[in-house]
Amino acid sequence: MSSFEDRVSHCKGELRQNSDTVIYWSVLAHRIADNPALARAIELANEHGKRCLVVASLSIHGGEITKRQTKFAVQGIAEMKEALKEKSIPFFFLAVCDDGLPDAILDRAAAVITDFGYLRHHRQQREKLGQAFDGCIEALETMVCVPVVEVSDKQEYAARTIRKKLMERLDNWLTEAKMPTLEDQTGLRLDIEESPLDWKKIDGVSDDEASEIDWLEGGSEKARARLSAFLRSDLANYADDRSDANKENVSILSPYLRFGHIAPTEIVRKARSAKADADAFIEELVVRRELACNFCHYNHNYDRLDALPDWAEETLDKHESDERDPKYGTASLENAKTGDDVWNAAMMEMKQRGYLHNHLRMFWGKYIAKAMRDPKTAHKTLLTLNNRYFLDGGDPNSFANTLWVFGLHDRAFQENDVIGKVRPMGHGALERQFDVEKWVEDRQ
Numbered sequence: 001m002s003s004f005e006d007r008v009s010h011c012k013g014e015l016r017q018n019s020d021t022v023i024y025w026s027v028l029a030h031r032i033a034d035n036p037a038l039a040r041a042i043e044l045a046n047e048h049g050k051r052c053l054v055v056a057s058l059s060i061h062g063g064e065i066t067k068r069q070t071k072f073a074v075q076g077i078a079e080m081k082e083a084l085k086e087k088s089i090p091f092f093f094l095a096v097c098d099d100g101l102p103d104a105i106l107d108r109a110a111a112v113i114t115d116f117g118y119l120r121h122h123r124q125q126r127e128k129l130g131q132a133f134d135g136c137i138e139a140l141e142t143m144v145c146v147p148v149v150e151v152s153d154k155q156e157y158a159a160r161t162i163r164k165k166l167m168e169r170l171d172n173w174l175t176e177a178k179m180p181t182l183e184d185q186t187g188l189r190l191d192i193e194e195s196p197l198d199w200k201k202i203d204g205v206s207d208d209e210a211s212e213i214d215w216l217e218g219g220s221e222k223a224r225a226r227l228s229a230f231l232r233s234d235l236a237n238y239a240d241d242r243s244d245a246n247k248e249n250v251s252i253l254s255p256y257l258r259f260g261h262i263a264p265t266e267i268v269r270k271a272r273s274a275k276a277d278a279d280a281f282i283e284e285l286v287v288r289r290e291l292a293c294n295f296c297h298y299n300h301n302y303d304r305l306d307a308l309p310d311w312a313e314e315t316l317d318k319h320e321s322d323e324r325d326p327k328y329g330t331a332s333l334e335n336a337k338t339g340d341d342v343w344n345a346a347m348m349e350m351k352q353r354g355y356l357h358n359h360l361r362m363f364w365g366k367y368i369a370k371a372m373r374d375p376k377t378a379h380k381t382l383l384t385l386n387n388r389y390f391l392d393g394g395d396p397n398s399f400a401n402t403l404w405v406f407g408l409h410d411r412a413f414q415e416n417d418v419i420g421k422v423r424p425m426g427h428g429a430l431e432r433q434f435d436v437e438k439w440v441e442d443r444q
Helices: 036-048 067-086 120-132 159-173 220-233 235-241 254-258 264-273 279-298 310-318 330-334 341-353 358-371 375-389 396-404 427-431 436-441
Strands: 008-012 021-026 051-056 091-093 109-115 136-140
Touching (some): 021 036, 036 051, 036 109, 051 067, 067 091, 067 220, 109 120, 220 235, 220 254, 220 264, 235 279, 264 279, 279 396, 341 375, 358 375, 358 396, 375 396
Parallel strands (some): 021 051, 021 109, 051 091, 109 136
Antiparallel strands (some): 008 136
């Protein structure tokens, strides 16, 4: 068994010897470095004397994809195309493949290798592929350090229950997936129209307020540059300063991870090699992030309040009829028209930048949970705004962290109005971490 096969979490069928091409369907990991699925596709092609074709498509969260997310994603895909061209590996872009890969591609396929995703639409993609294609299908875990199915066979309750399982296995899964050289570099023509690698021309992009942004660019090169700058200047103080939104001493790598422009394994290896203590950073990158993937994989209600632990559901039900003071609807919240200047500034920050410091992001979510007429409406609004405006919106972290606002991966606290025993978070929690007044003033 090759090291790439170790990451196969879904396998079906046999390789079709009478077909000439191994397909790598890149739906999550839009990169060539440290990409075990791409490496596995080339390995299979070489082993059986086949060509290899990379087909990239956008992975959205089962709904719309916004201008800012599309632009960022396509920047990475365009870079991937150029990197593959240098290695004489054919590339084809089909922006959205909701109904699976077209026959024009599957008819040429001896095998289809793809990324193993944890969300509902990823499962549906695998199911439709299995129904349409009778050859070999392999889905590899390319978006985590330790494959979710290797860590646990069930949904973990919290970080404390998964941390040891992850950290005991981490060292065994950090080896770089080096891409083999493709032996058959024969050209490949397909009788199908390719999507434009211009985000403005892609069909289905939402025409809403989540307009494109310029301060952060997608792609593996930009991801590595940001990582290098963070390790060089900020990692040493990360444990002490990460909670201070004014210092913004954080990596801002989550959009690159969300669209697969950089592998988490590469980040961990480089962080460990840095001349600073990386434990706090790795805790966030590995334990918290991969806990979210565990949750979405094992709980198919990951986007509903039904996924909450019993104590959280019970306390929210008990307080559903509590008076909300203040009380706001979706339009007031989305337009930052509340009586809370800090919350309004946070909402505008995420609308304008597609980013919000983590402590403010938690505060932002907790405010919505208390200000809307019932938990179901609050959760729906929170998830919609999160996935619309944040560059990293729509990944497993988005669904897990949104439900964290309502008690997921947490414990019960002293009972309060509206949210019951769910952890509260108000201005005081922010003020203990940084100068909130200065943060708001800097944005006026």
